[in-house]
Amino acid sequence: MKVPSLLIAATMLVPTHAATPPPPNMALRWNDALLQSVRTGTLGPPQVARALAIMHTCAYDAWAAYDTVAVGTRLGASLRRPPAEHTRANKNEAISYAAHAAAVDLYPAGRASFDALMRELGYDPADTSSTAAGIGARACSAVLTYRHTDGSNQLGGYADTTGYQPVNTPMKVSQPLAALNDPSRWQPLTFVNKAGVEVTPPFLAPHWGGVASFSGQARDLADAVPRAALYGSAEYQQQAAEIVQTTAALTDRHKAISGYWSDGPSSETPxxxxxxxxxxxxxxxRHTLDQDVKMYFALSNAVMDAGIASWETKRDNDSARPITAIRHLYKGTTIRTxxxxxIDGATWTPYQPSTFPTPPFGEHVSGHSTFSAAAARVLKRFTGSDYFGASAVVAKGSSTVEPGVSPAQDVTLRWHTFTEAADQAGQSRRYGGIHFRDGDLRGRALGAEVGQAAWDRASAYWSGAAS
Structure with missing residues (x-):
């Protein structure tokens, strides 16, 4: 059995049951294909979430034409085919043409691999003359037309449309903190990346809170989140002290958790x-094709909305990351790392690779926590239970922070429930020293609400109740 690779050979995901699963259906095949482009691409987490949502929405809308009650998100029931045509072969063909169109639009550099998959599946990517191929093409065209003007600025390379400028000048991570205009606010970082180039990444997608959400509720839910602690408050000092203490006491298990969920550059992202x-x-x-089309439709749109909601909160708060707060508060003070x-607190670094010391956007709230809680809520609703029962092995010495050193032995992470997995993903960012407690916990609460709203909307589409 081929087990999905989660983190570049550092881990192995272990399904609960040993029985050989059925061959991957079209929903799984196209999900795998898009994730390969995600790994080799440069899009950040919110853009990746949107890309997955678009492809799975295109697949769902094509599939809905071959269901008796489901309606599409853009064209409703207008593409419905007669019951005699509701065959597995027609669904496969319609889904593949829809997914292919979406994948090429979102990751044009991957066209050759997407075309190759189509040919492997027995389809000519340039020929949409059959009924099923035409259904897939029309369904996805409607979705893409809508999403090209959804506020993401995809056609403009996802460039910021709001004119955001940081109030703090960049900090060179290899040197002690010097100037800081406002300790409450986000600060760009300058460091040497994996390619050996000194970079100062800007705030990633500060306009993302304005992207049209699937449920229509993501931004309102985000705007209700309590604000981040401000410099000068007891809460601000306490949250920094907690990260100093937490990272100074990391065990191999804590480090393995941080690494497993890190999802940084060259990964699938959260x-x-x-x-x-x-x-x-x-x-x-042992899902059927119909089940996986619906599961991924709900899941991917919930995660897209989680990205919109968390980035809306990040932009509104524009809050300092731990590296800024700790270096400012502990400058001239000896602390344990x-x-x-x-070390002098002005030189403190989180438990992250030096080539990517902290993601380039505000702290409050945690994207990992929001994405994960939204996904867990959808999977819980779809399966009818919070039970997950999976595990992952983090290999000895696989840390990207301490390669060959940590963990000293293989570490097995187990999650009885989806909620446990989501909570661990949120906690991992505190172990890694890049999020505070409030950013994590409020992100989890936001994600659960966002996931529920997306679930309600998705299930209304496939039950035929959506207007």
Missing amino acids: PGHWSLLARTVSQRD WDGRD
Whole structure:
């Protein structure tokens, strides 16, 4: 059995049941294909979440034409085909043409691999003359037309449309903190990336809160989130002290949790990670094509809305990351760091690779927490239970922060429930030193609400109740 790769050979995901799963259906095949482009691409988490949602919405809308009650998101029931045509072959063809169109639009650099998959499946990607191919093409065209003007600025390379400028000048991570205009606010970081180039990434997609959400509720839910602690408050000092203490006391298990959920550059990112976890649910429960089309439709749109909601909150708060707060508060004070050294607090670094010390956007709220809680809520609703029962092995020495050193032995992470997995994903960012407690916990609460709203909307579409 081929087990999905979650983190570049550092881990292995283990499904609950040992029985050989059925061959991957079209929903799984196209999900896998898009994730490969995600890994080799440069889009950040909110853009990846949107890309997955678009492809799975195109697949769902094409599939809905071959269901007796489901309606599409853009064209309603206008594409409905007669019951005699509701065959597996027609669904496969319509889904593939829809998914292919979406994938090429979202990741044009991957066209050759997407075309190759079509040919492997027995389809000519340039020929949409058959009824099923035409259904797929029309369904996806309507979705893409809508999403090209959804506020993401995809056609403009996802560039910011709001004119955001940071109030703080960049901090060079290799040097002690010097100037800081406002300790409450986000600060860009300058560091040497994996390619050996010194970079200062700007705030990623500060306009993302304005992207049209699937449920229509993401922004309102985000705007109700309590604000981040401000400099000068007891809460601000306490949250920084907690991160200093937490990272100084990391065990190998804590480090393994941080690494497993990190989902940084060259990975599936957090949205794609949950797509892989959902794949194990499909294998565990031996899903049909119909089930997986609906599951991924609901899941991907919930995760897209989680990205919109968390980025709306991040932009509104524009809050400092731990590296800024700790270096400012502890400058001139000796503190213990995660590798056991006593250092000047002005040089503190989180438990992250030096080539990507902290993601380039505000702290409050945690995207990992929001994405994960939204995904967990959808999977719980779809399966009818919070039970997950999966595990992952983090290999000895696989840490990207301490390669060859941590963990000293293989570490097995187990999640009895989806909620446990989501909570661990949120906690991992505190172990990693890049999120505060409030950013994590409020992100979890926001994600659960966003996931529920997306679930309600998705299930209304496939039950035929959506207008």
